[in-house]
Amino acid sequence: MNMKFSLGPVLYFWPKKKMQGFYQQAAESNVDIVYLGEAVCSKRRELKFDDYMEIAHMLREAGKQVCLSTMTLLEAPSELRELRRYCDNGDFLVEANDVGAIGVLNENKLPFIAGAAISIYNHHSLRRMVNLGMKRWVMPVELSGDWLADLLAKDIIKDVRSCFETELFSFGHMPLAWSARCFTARSEQRHKDQCELCCIKYPDGRVVDSQDGQRVFVLNGVQTQSGDRYNLINQLPSMRDTVDVVRLSPQSEGTFDWLEKFRDNVTGEAPQTLDKNDCNGYWLKLAGMVQHVG
Amino acid sequence: MELLCPAGSVPALKAAIENGADAVYVGLKDQTNARHFAGLNFDSGTLAEAVTYVHQHGRKLHVAINTFAQPDKYDQWTAAVDAAIKAKADVLIVADIALLGYIAERYPKQEIHLSVQASATNAAAIDFYQSQYGVKRIVLPRVLAMNQVRALAHTTNIDLEVFAFGSLCIMAEGRCYLSSYMTGESPNTAGVCSPAAHVRWEEENGVLESRLNGVLIDRFQPEERTGYPTLCKGRFEVAGEVYHPLEEPTSLNTLDLLPQLYKEGIKSLKIEGRQRSPAYVAQITRVWRAAIDSVLAAPESFTVDADWQRVLANLSEGSQTTLGAYHRTWK
Numbered sequence: 001m002n003m004k005f006s007l008g009p010v011l012y013f014w015p016k017k018k019m020q021g022f023y024q025q026a027a028e029s030n031v032d033i034v035y036l037g038e039a040v041c042s043k044r045r046e047l048k049f050d051d052y053m054e055i056a057h058m059l060r061e062a063g064k065q066v067c068l069s070t071m072t073l074l075e076a077p078s079e080l081r082e083l084r085r086y087c088d089n090g091d092f093l094v095e096a097n098d099v100g101a102i103g104v105l106n107e108n109k110l111p112f113i114a115g116a117a118i119s120i121y122n123h124h125s126l127r128r129m130v131n132l133g134m135k136r137w138v139m140p141v142e143l144s145g146d147w148l149a150d151l152l153a154k155d156i157i158k159d160v161r162s163c164f165e166t167e168l169f170s171f172g173h174m175p176l177a178w179s180a181r182c183f184t185a186r187s188e189q190r191h192k193d194q195c196e197l198c199c200i201k202y203p204d205g206r207v208v209d210s211q212d213g214q215r216v217f218v219l220n221g222v223q224t225q226s227g228d229r230y231n232l233i234n235q236l237p238s239m240r241d242t243v244d245v246v247r248l249s250p251q252s253e254g255t256f257d258w259l260e261k262f263r264d265n266v267t268g269e270a271p272q273t274l275d276k277n278d279c280n281g282y283w284l285k286l287a288g289m290v291q292h293v294g
Numbered sequence: 295m296e297l298l299c300p301a302g303s304v305p306a307l308k309a310a311i312e313n314g315a316d317a318v319y320v321g322l323k324d325q326t327n328a329r330h331f332a333g334l335n336f337d338s339g340t341l342a343e344a345v346t347y348v349h350q351h352g353r354k355l356h357v358a359i360n361t362f363a364q365p366d367k368y369d370q371w372t373a374a375v376d377a378a379i380k381a382k383a384d385v386l387i388v389a390d391i392a393l394l395g396y397i398a399e400r401y402p403k404q405e406i407h408l409s410v411q412a413s414a415t416n417a418a419a420i421d422f423y424q425s426q427y428g429v430k431r432i433v434l435p436r437v438l439a440m441n442q443v444r445a446l447a448h449t450t451n452i453d454l455e456v457f458a459f460g461s462l463c464i465m466a467e468g469r470c471y472l473s474s475y476m477t478g479e480s481p482n483t484a485g486v487c488s489p490a491a492h493v494r495w496e497e498e499n500g501v502l503e504s505r506l507n508g509v510l511i512d513r514f515q516p517e518e519r520t521g522y523p524t525l526c527k528g529r530f531e532v533a534g535e536v537y538h539p540l541e542e543p544t545s546l547n548t549l550d551l552l553p554q555l556y557k558e559g560i561k562s563l564k565i566e567g568r569q570r571s572p573a574y575v576a577q578i579t580r581v582w583r584a585a586i587d588s589v590l591a592a593p594e595s596f597t598v599d600a601d602w603q604r605v606l607a608n609l610s611e612g613s614q615t616t617l618g619a620y621h622r623t624w625k
Contacts, residue, residue: 073466074416075442077449083418100418103425117469119412119482121362124392142471142480151365176472177465177526180437180619183539187532192625208539209531210510216530217472219539224465224526226475281478287507288475 003240003266005259006033006167008249009069009095011175012220013199016046022250023055027062029256030263033245034059037069037086039097039115041182041221042079043197049085056092065093072097072117073178073222093135102132111135116169117178123154136165138247141174144285145235148242165244170232171258172249173205173218173225174288183219192222203252215277228279228289233261235283237268295555296562297586298356298455299579302334302569307344309576311351314583318348319356319387321568325367326374327358328411329568330485341381349382356385358568360409361485363390372396379404387433388412389468394427407431407455411468411481415442417449424452431455431561437466440551440620444558453561459578460566461611462546462618464526472525477507488524504528521611547606547615552589553596574609581605 007026010019026034036052036059038044047055056066068086071079080100087094087104096102097115105112116138120126129137139148148166151157185195187206199205205218205225215227229251232239236246248259264270274280274291281290299315301307310318321327323335336344341357348355357378363371371393378386379401386404388394389411397404408414408423410433423429431453434443447454465472473487474480481487492507502514504523511523521527521543532539546566548555555563563586565578581602589596607615618624 072469073437074418075438077417077445080416080418098416098419099412099414099422100416103418103422106422119362119389119391119468121390121482122365122368122392124363124368124395125390128391128395140471140482142474142483147365154365174471174475176475177470178437179465179540180439181464181541181625187539191623193622206532211513211529211531211536212510214509216509216528217539219532224472224540282474285478287478288471289509 003236003243004032004245005262006245006247007031007035007255007259008169008172008247009035009037009039010250011040011173011223011225012203012205012252013041013044013046013197014203014252015200016051018203019047020055022255023059025256027059027064029259031064031259033065033067035067035069035095039069039072040223041199042071042076042082043195044199044221046200049082053089067093067095067113069095069115070097070101072115072175073180074098074100075180095138102129106132109133113167114138116141117175123151123157126151127156127160130160130164134164136167136245138167138169141169141176141230142282142288145238145242145283146285152242166242167245167247168232168239168243168283169230169249170246171262172230172251173220173228174230174249174282175223176217176226176288177224179222179224182222183224184221187219226279226288228277228291229275230280230282230288231274231278232280232283233258233265234271234274235280236262236265295560295586295590297579297582298562298564299575300460300565300568300570301344301575302329302331303572304336304340304343304347305572306570306575308347309572310579311348311353313576313579315353315579317354317356317384317562318344319358319564319568320344321358322374322377324370324374325364325485326361326371328360328409328481328485329358330361331490331569334569338377338381341377341383345381345383354384356387356407357383358387358409359393360387360389360411362482363392364483368392375401394423394429398427402428405430407433409433409468410435410457413466413468415466417446420446420450420452433457433564435466436463436546437619439622439625440554441622443555443560443620447558447560454559455562455564456548456555456560457546457566458548458555458563458582459606460546462541462544462616464541464618476509476525488522493523542614543611544614544616545610546618547610548617548620549585549598549602549606550617551620552585552598553593556589556593577605578609
């Protein structure tokens with residue numbers, strides 16, 4: 001089995017120029033799969049649907065598999081209309097980050113990818129998703145390598161193992177929660193209705209530390225991320241039997257350097273020393289924030 | 295409009311019924327529910343007792359089996375479903391697609407309510423659960439504003455249940471992994487949030503510190519009121535400022551919205567707190583019974599009684615209450 005690498009959707013709010021530059025780099029990189037689209041906040045509109053489609057075609061011409069990522073917390077009817085546009089794109093596979101998207105795709109008999117915020121915790125849920133047309137799933141970030149191995153070893157999954165792929169969020173600040181409240185706006189003492197899209201000032205989100213200086217969370221609009229950066233580069237060899245696609249979540253700097261480092265360490269030949277604020281606990285069945293060395 | 299009250303024990307259940315609950319929801323003594331706390335919940339014996347008692351009083355019993363089944367213990371979750379149905383529970387509250395499918399196929403007549411842990415916040419998600427699994431009612435997440443609740447009431451043909459009072463989850467439930475990030479245990483994987491086994495209190499020079507798995511959640515000066523270190527309600531630092539970046543310690547209280555919820559045809563008002571004492575359940579049930587009776591009798595002239603608010607404030611986290619996301623300015 002040949003391990004593939006993907007770039008998740010950009011979770012932060014970047015200016016249009018930065019986004020276009022990032023995807024130009026993606027086109028020139030040796031990433032296999034690129035996810036595109038706004039998955040966090042529908043008020044962020046530096047890139048509109050048509051801009052994303054233009055980038056999608058450019059990436060496809062560069063030989064990448066392109067998938068469209070949909071919003072995670074869907075509330076307003078206008079967000080559902082936008083969701084339908086993504087689902088009806090006619091060209092690209094869609095990552096459903098809310099069950100509502102699975103419903104829409106299933107109604108239209110379209111295949112889908114189940115994103116990490118879809119609660120698939122066991123073999124029966126996974127099998128039901130396969131039956132509904134799921135072609136790939138991104139495991140919930142809080143689950144471990146052992147959990148994944150247990151799940152994939154069940155007979156009802158082995159029967160359909162060739163019908164879907166397993167993707168793992170392996171690098172970047174993990175999305176841990178979504179709220180109606182915008183925490184970036186709150187950090188600037190604004191209400192969400194008057195946010196003035198202030199999250200554009202924070203291309204890596206806003207850092208939250210404990211009162212004694214420990215990194216706790218990163219605020220990214222309505223999304224709360226892990227304070228530490230998840231970095232499973234040294235665990236890649238342990239994924240060989242279970243993970244088909246390794247996801248890197250775009251960071252404002254250095255994403256493509258890390259992509260190369262990840263590729264170089266697929267068989268464990270080029271391990272890396274982790275940064276102080278890297279963690280790998282979840283995969284190792286520990287608290288997510290833990291950095292286990294060795 | 296139903297008043298649905300929590301019970302973590304037989305005495306709490308009796309307190310709820312005696313004080314006017316139309317229905318009570320409970321969980322079993324294992325990881326299958328999202329309040330998996332020591333000394334709490336029902337085994338097969340007390341569940342049977344609960345059903346008998348509730349039915350004798352002409353009320354309903356809901357059983358929450360609302361965590362996500364683990365691959366190596368899957369049978370524990372289906373056994374919980376089988377046990378609740380055997381005990382003649384009126385309703386199962388479920389989030390996991392695996393269990394929804396199991397119930398829909400094996401017990402097609404069983405009434406299912408979609409747990410808030412399934413995080414159905416929009417009409418498309420509601421349609422999915424309704425058409426795939428025959429879900430009869432949706433428990434709406436606490437992230438929706440009143441105008442969004444109203445829109446769902448108008449665009450869907452399913453029964454809606456909303457949280458009326460109690461601890462305020464500010465994150466979309468069922469998709470929050472903050473607790474496992476810090477402790478290894480979350481609502482989805484272990485039925486707990488900010489679990490007590492990881493809490494440590496330390497006092498130095500009169501300043502009290504609360505920690506969760508070693509992470510400093512808050513520091514209290516001698517004159518400050520202390521609170522349980524629920525991690526989303528901690529005081530942290532952002533760009534040099536110390537405040538509550540996510541939420542203050544506060545409880546949800548929707549008494550002011552009661553006439554609107556009634557007008558939109560909301561089927562059920564849920565009181566949070568299966569972990570609370572029988573005395574708490576009794577007091578809270580009494581207030582909400584009186585409030586609902588008042589709105590049912592004369593919805594147009596409903597006013598919130600000052601005594602109700604006083605009782606509820608005393609029962610609230612940090613003595614503070616909020617309308618939460620129901621009110622736009624909270625966001």
